[in-house]
Amino acid sequence: MPDTRYVFVTGGVASSLGKGIISASLAKLLQARGYKVTIQKLDPYLNVDPGTLNPYEHGECYVTEDGAETDLDLGHYERFLNVPTSQANNVTTGRIYQNVINKERRGDFLGKTVQIIPHITDEIKRNIKLLGSKHRFDVVITEIGGTVGDIESLPYIEAVRQLKWELGSRAVNIHLTLVPYLAASGELKTKPTQHSVKALLEEGVQPDVLVLRTEKDLAPDIRKKVALFCNVDSRSVIQSIDVSSIYEVPVKMQEEGLDEIILEKLKLPVDQKPELKDWKSFLDKLHNAKKVVKIGLVGKYVELNDAYKSIIEALIHAATYNDHKVDVQLIQSETLTSENIADTLTGLHGILVAPGFGHRGFDGKLLAVQHARENNIPFLGICLGMQTAVIEFARNVLKYEKANSKEMDHTTAYPVIDLMEDQKNITDKGGTMRLGAYDCKLNKESKLSAAYGQDCIRERHRHRYEFNNEYLSAFEAAGMKATGINPDTGLVEIVELPDHPWFVGVQFHPEYSSTVLKPHPVFMAFIKAAINETPNTKQ
């Protein structure tokens, strides 16, 4: 669309200030006014995508419907906007360079010296504009990862400078900084913000709006001071005060008038302030829930909340709509033993075994599944968690000695989870798993068919290994049913134990598609079961 508007969100002073949440909040507010909005994340690292990153590095890898392995901020975008993102919404320096170098090898620049400016910056600009032109968005919000002043982000800021010049009032920059509070002197300090804006100015970009993260309210004189030093009007100095839930940020940003200022600067009509009714009623439920449902999240990356971001958010959505607060207890599977398992899992209303790769902490996951199965505790296994449930059942019910996934034990006599033929010759690690959305047909009698209220679903995947159908009839005869099947390949996507109050394993990742206004049916049913079916877990 020729008149797509562009909002660039940069950050300064410190990392992790929440550019993703500010971007998603602004997008939400513009969407509520009827604009067609999307958000894009530009990541300044050299990995082609975050799929090859250990979750300890950047948190969870978020998967889009079209099978892109992306930054976890895209999860926020979808949770806030309720609109799917795609490969085009996340671009890394690695991908930019790969594209430019491929073009160079093809001869596209024949005779020319290929340089950061203009070739890399042109490729960045092409990727920014692609969303607007191809998908006809009214507003594209582009979040630049990293912090202004970093060597890595220089080409991105240069691309922003060029685009602001080319697009005039169709492009604005929001710069997010931190105003620290010094408890000893009882003062809020604006100097880091001034310096950060200077760094941005040195790179040729004048911010249009400043969003200041703060733990205390910013008095008008502080805003005026920042405005004076940073060449912005004081209405355009906006505070983003710490809140108890990220889902309050859109409401706070609306109170601060962020969306109005941006629309004015982009020369778009402002019209009436949207009520955000559904959003606010979610927040009311979130804040007013009194009863607590306790869920044990068993995984190996529990030291870092971000590793299971989408799962935790999906649990919050589902608990809120079930009028409960969720208390997610992160349980390090490496520490679980047959001696401590009962004590560690006591008092939990539901047990979720997380996705993952490799054998670290795998034995503990098996113990957690066995505990949930034998004690009738509602259980949800996601991806590796589902595979663990299959292996546990093979070992302890079918008595297949040392049954395993080929991922964990190459020589197992009972490979109940195995690599499919089309994965066997793959050697590259990046982008080669079963990725993205696949159809699944549900068994009408199953718990998930009741939860979804439909027979055909489509969910996102990210794994290499699959249930081995050679064992399917033995599993079904012993009581573990395959209740969801891929109609094209016959692959097992869901297993359930009909004799258990609620025991479900899903090969796909329902957490990626739970949003604030559309909690996911699998999590809704799991939480409902955890609330209603909780047995006395003390033994």
Ligand code: GLN
């Ligand atoms: N490691 C398993 C596989 O590749 C599961 C992956 C996951 O849990 N995302 O199949």
